[in-house]
Amino acid sequence: MIISVDGPAAAGKGTLARALAEHFGYAYLDTGSLYRGVAHAVLMSGSAPQDEAAGVRAAETLDPAKIDPVAIRTPEVSEAASVVAAMPPVRAAILAFQRRFAENPPNGEPGAILDGRDIGTVVCPDADVKLYVTASAEIRAHRRWLELKGSGSELSETQVLADVKDRDARDTDRATSPMRPADDAHLLDTSNLSIEAAFGAAVALIEQSRG
Ligand code: DC
Numbered sequence: 001m002i003i004s005v006d007g008p009a010a011a012g013k014g015t016l017a018r019a020l021a022e023h024f025g026y027a028y029l030d031t032g033s034l035y036r037g038v039a040h041a042v043l044m045s046g047s048a049p050q051d052e053a054a055g056v057r058a059a060e061t062l063d064p065a066k067i068d069p070v071a072i073r074t075p076e077v078s079e080a081a082s083v084v085a086a087m088p089p090v091r092a093a094i095l096a097f098q099r100r101f102a103e104n105p106p107n108g109e110p111g112a113i114l115d116g117r118d119i120g121t122v123v124c125p126d127a128d129v130k131l132y133v134t135a136s137a138e139i140r141a142h143r144r145w146l147e148l149k150g151s152g153s154e155l156s157e158t159q160v161l162a163d164v165k166d167r168d169a170r171d172t173d174r175a176t177s178p179m180r181p182a183d184d185a186h187l188l189d190t191s192n193l194s195i196e197a198a199f200g201a202a203v204a205l206i207e208q209s210r211g
Contacts, residue, residue, distance in 0.1 A: 001111030
């Protein structure tokens with residue numbers, strides 16, 4: 001069983017995908033963390049995020065087990081991740097890892113849930129259930145701002161909204177694997193939906209498909 005959960009930043013897809021994986025006993029892969037891991041490695045090597053050769057080197061030598069979960073969450077890494085994610089050879093270098101994870105979950109789980117931007121369209125076009133989780137940019141920025149404030153950031157909500165819109169534009173407008181719902185994806189707009197309601201709707205869709 002392969003489930004794709006795509007959508008823009010801060011729409012709630014990570015929380016939803018994690019909860020679904022726990023509920024069904026499936027493996028979970030946050031594919032954004034791979035692009036963040038690449039971006040972090042590029043920045044640590046002293047290169048600019050736009051340096052494609054540095055991005056490809058980082059992607060080809062990326063060890064997903066060694067990605068630092070805290071260091072990849074800074075606004076600088078978020079920004080750099082959307083830059084390296086637009087580079088076709090960077091995407092190609094981490095495609096095989098994602099597909100292997102989906103087809104052979106690491107601990108023999110009976111299914112895998114991958115969240116990202118292009119899981120239902122490119123990484124796992126044959127996924128059994130495809131979800132596309134979205135919410136308005138203002139609501140997503142507000143959630144992200146609360147999260148950042150909680151971890152001590154002093155960024156203003158206006159700045160966070162500008163960053164969210166910038167990243168949306170980069171993720172949507174890039175030529176390779178742009179962010180978009182697969183034709184057969186179920187849309188879940190969480191603007192006015194609690195996480196419990198989104199979870200309930202997703203569980204029903206997955207149970208239907210499991211038969
Ligand atoms: O979901 P996130 O914010 O952690 O993703 C970080 C960046 O990586 C984001 O700008 C989009 C990109 N990304 C992507 O292009 N494809 C994916 N499958 C996952 C993330």
